[in-house]
Amino acid sequence: MAEAYDGDGRLVSRVPLADGRPHGRFECFHPDGSLRLDAEYEHGELAGLLRAYAADGSLEYEAHYAGGRLHGISATYRNGRLETRQLYADGQLAGESVCYAPSGDVTARCVYRQGRLEEEAVYAHEGAVVRRSRYRAGRLEGETREYGAGGTLAQSLPYRNGLLHGMARRFDPEGEVSAVRSYADGKPRGDWQAIAPADGEDGGAVPAGFAQRLERWLRG
Incomplete structure (x- = not known):
């Protein structure tokens, strides 16, 4: 049996x-002696x-x-409360x-193959979908759709x-194209060109930062 102790003589x-x-x-222990980590070695x-536990005894990771x-x-x-659930293979x-x-609502759902994002990823906020993206070999591929309040389409981005x-x-809120912008290999080719009145441009879009933070987490 191998044991480790801290400077105060407590079992670590x-x-x-x-x-x-x-x-x-x-086994690893908190300073009060409660279980911090429980695992098996072969x-x-x-x-x-x-399994890893917080100081209050609640499960943090398994x-x-x-x-x-x-x-x-x-x-x-x-x-x-459950925060993330993932599947691993080798x-x-x-x-x-x-x-x-x-609240228990799903905020992101995606699929991995051999460690890389594939197929469609769906991001949500307070039960409403705010973004749908498609991936191939870990990279965005095809159309990404961002949604505003009420589930209306706010923006379509080609990757x-x-x-x-x-x-x-x-x-715009009525679902009509209000502005367009062309891109080539990640670079804009000019500014946004308005097609409809500017006051309908954003369609009540949910701020993109929320979906982007989730995407960064998913991509590791």
């Missing part, structure tokens, strides 16, 4: 050893379920391992990944290989 961690390597239940590699790699369901919690994200608001490419469009 312990794990059985086999041939000098961790083998069996590994011949020096993480295997099975790992994940499954095989051969030292994440494999299976991984989830994070905040104040006891250490890489694989399958559906979901983010949740404290190719992760870069804006093509004609971007903004919509």
